[in-house]
Amino acid sequence: MERSSIQTKDTWDLSYIYQTNQEFYTDLQKAKDLLQVIYQQKDIFLNDVDSFLKFHEDYIKLSRYIQKLHCFAHLHCDVQPNEQDYQTMYAAILSFYDQVSSTLDFYTVMMIDHSDIITDYLKDERLADYRYSIQEILRQKKHVLSQEMETLVSKTSSISDISSQVFDALRLDYEPVHVDGEEKFLNSATLTEFLKNKNPEVRKEAYHHFFKEYKRFENVFATTLSGVMKKDAFYADVKKFANPLEASLFDDNVPTSLFFKILDKANQQYRPLFHRYNALKKKKLNLETMYNYDLSVPLIEYETKKYTIEECFDIILDVVKIFGDDYVKIIQKARDERWIDYYPHSGKRIGAYSSGCYDTKPYILMNFIGDYNSLSTMIHELGHSAHTYLSCHNQSPVNCDYRIFVAEVASTVNETLLIHYMLEHATSQEEKAYFLYELLENCVGLIFRQPMYADFEHILHTWAQEGKPMSAQMITDLYYQKNAEYFGKDVTMDEYVGYSCFYIPHFYYNYYVYKYTLGMTVALAIVSRILNGDEKQKEAYLNFLKAGGSKDPVDLLKDALVDPIDDQLYDDAFHYFENILNEFEEII
Template identity: 35%
Template sequence: MAIVKPRNEIDPKFKWKLEKIYASNEAFEEELSKLKEEAPVLMNYKEKLHEKESLLSYLKDFEKYTRVLEKLYAYAHMKSDEDTTNTAQQVILSKVAQYAAEYSAMVSYFVPELLSLPESVIEGYLADEDLSLYKFYIESIVKEKPHVLSKEKEELMATMSDSLNAPDDIYSMFTNADMTFSDVEDGEGTKHPMTEGSYSMFIQSKDRVLRKNAFMELFGTYGKYRNAIGTMLSSNMKTFNLKAKVRNYSGPIEASLSPNNIPVAVYDNALETISESVSSLHRYVELKKKLLKLDEIHMYDLYVPVIDVPEEKIPFEEGIALSLEGLKPLGEEYLSIFKEGVENGWIDIYENKGKRSGAYSSGAYDTEPYILLNYHEDLRDVSTLVHEMGHSIHSYYSRKHQPFVYGDYTLFVAEVASTTNEKLLIHHQIEKEQDPIKKLYLVNQELEQIRTTVFRQLMFAEFEKVTHETIQKGTPMTGEDFCSLWMDLNKKYFGENIVLDQEIEMEWARIPHFYRDFYVYQYATGYAAASAFAEHILKEGEPAVERYLGFLKTGGSNYPVETLQVAGVDMTSKEPLEATVRRFNVLLDMLEEYLNQ
């Protein structure tokens, strides 16, 4: 095994250059002290927002101090992640986090006070040339005014928030702390400790006995608590319906989508399109059954890889070369920014003792869009590199082309740029791969991405829509009702050729996302938008690249659906998801071709 080095033994050329933000912790401390001293000036504008000069001064001062706070926070959290055992850096992070909470409380008066202004004042502000930069910002706050309650009611809702979050808190505590599983046996009779974490490994195991036993144990255990977990989920849905009603929304879906101006049609279209395409998923199940040489395929067979290939080591320099090759369709400008990031210290490349695991893209408006990696020379590490670089170059373009107030982008589009990069890379790998076994491995990898990110998440989204609408009509739902609906959805999505073991009816009970109402559909819409962009770029070339770069440059200066629309991806239509399904079918053809050889 490779030895994990302490941080100080890693060559500086493999580390991100955070000293560009602050040369030292002392410089950081100095800036934080200065901010604490100066930022309270923001309180001077309280109850003065009806005066244009005060509003304008507030917005300028808010930008000035928030930019400093963001920079401080970015530095502190990234320094802390370099080595989580470094207590000095933890102290620095807690200092800025504590101040961020104080700062947030200090400016919390702004939105309620702005919304309390007479309509004539707001209209005047929106038409005023001096405030033209902030027009969209003010509009996006005022848009939600019909759903903002009186000051007293808002205070009441805030004091009740802990109680209203109880179903989620109880579910989390019950499934993470109280629920335990028995050990499971593999094909040779060896017992393995079973947890939620180990289940994800067991379900991909080549040992079918282990897969089956893990599946039966996991869902069998959840099944014992169907009534309790059913009550938790039903209570959470009732709470969300209540909040939607109190805030004058037509229903829970609108309440979730409205703040980002996403039409309910986007949600409904996604479900309709995927319902029309489930035959492709049925076909995949049938092909997987043949590739695994099974007489019958069960739900616990779905995650096992159809093919094994020996892991190739890809040194970082080769990973960069492969990435640049795969992203060539995005043009020279994009590739030059990618190279600039590699050469200018955006990336913290290798693992070291105490370093935070995983990968992310971070930074602030006034810093580089830094990337944390833990590069282990695997093929999936190259995919992670292009994914995070997709986020970072999106941030780079947004910050370069937008003022601070619009320098960030919403969750709805956050995964689009990163996934577009992944789509282009894997397309390139599949196209150039000559070895039929390696090609099949890559094809199956992309098929699994689409199955789990699009089909599976939209099945979840359909479950949410049906259950919430049932509760909204005043019909209660129990654990038994959830089980019955879940079984019906599995039949619809996976088809007749799979054996639906009774235990699968409990799968809804282990999805924590159902406590974050109407969140999961965004995985599928983000992937669909990326699929559409990748398809356009590969087919059209430069005109599609121009539109795509335009999307990256828009930042938060428009609503997400409109931003994508301008770039040629209409999320209110079926086309983006249809592009994903088309790609899924092309990959299935490749799989079938291999089977028929």
């Protein structure tokens, strides 16, 4: 399907950002001028608190321009990658971003060098909004180099991002899949559908046609995946961190023990639970050999309905009314103001995301196909967008950006509430079983599979740090082996499993995936309490959404009444899974 054949009402309305391309370039020019204005304050901004404040006000204005410009260009590129106007804009903003980094590379070093005087300035109430973010800069003291070295490090940004850029630019086409003698279009969205098909041949063909393209380009993907690992290792090294993991977690001010705790819980302590689940699946599916591409076949003979976009909104609005009117209004805005680009089409970016900033709507890209997964993805992304909306409307532009570390909480809470809503409204045992199964699958994805990804990614990072060569074979062998270990003996791995790691964008995000597990465990705790009528928890949660990025992530979560450092949180999550599994086993 081509984008041109999709109705305007089903696409996002980016004209809220800029009505014309010209406006983009006008703002870009304003940002460029502002950069010079800021640069001219280099020698005076530390002189007194007024200059210091003025500098930071300009600085935040500049970052608002950059975020808005970036948003406009990248959203357009993600749906129309062949429109060169947008590619040019995207290149322009990336290039400007490099220019900003190099022009303002004095900032951090000067701040660190004058931390005493700055601590004094921060007592001024006019700087109240800036306190947290500036203290975050001062916290980097041990990892800031000399000005000369920092300048050089900042210049590397022009060459260090090629792996991710290539990964984003490399769009593949797939051979069609034969379903009942008919040729069907294959892309990432339809793959998900084909893998649910009852005919094992369809599943196998879809899986093979999809991942053989990743095998075909395995040397490119091995280059970009190892490239991004080397990049993370490079920056960790030059910034004096013990390893890439420490460097990544430093940003969130989270101890590395948290990362290993998650890996240990999922990959060691509770793995038998997951093997038990797979054994049950194999038995229930009645397959002699259950391949990895068989795992999405619905276990429950229940014909879920197809949802229109309107029906999705009806359900979502009903689910989120537990949060009160303000939250409901945000969801209505998302619909009425066309924040969402719904349908898949040729060239469109795969998957789904929410993306926006202080000066844009919190847009959502989806590949909506009307199944339950689409509904679930929609409420998930709306969770992010509501978080962004609440944060931007309750925090100053300085503190509105929440970190990825806490980002998955808002989305996963929504997704989990949706399932509980479905369970509650189930009208038959089959329907109930179906949604219990959905919940199990969700948990598996987030509390078992993401830790496997994290484990895999951690090994690649370690290889990169050790300077170990990483060929396509080594990478795919490792991924195959991790899958085999993790899924256990009841799941037979297809020959293409190793190549499926090349499909996952999150490995380009520097220790991102473990945050999904954290988000899920936190969400399960919050949802359980809210569903038990815990009003204090509900209020704490909404305040957490409004708090945006105004505190350390761990503190934000503690304010939301969940402590991510506490073992209990994780044990509760796995026991929750065990309980659902018990309930499911009984019912089927």
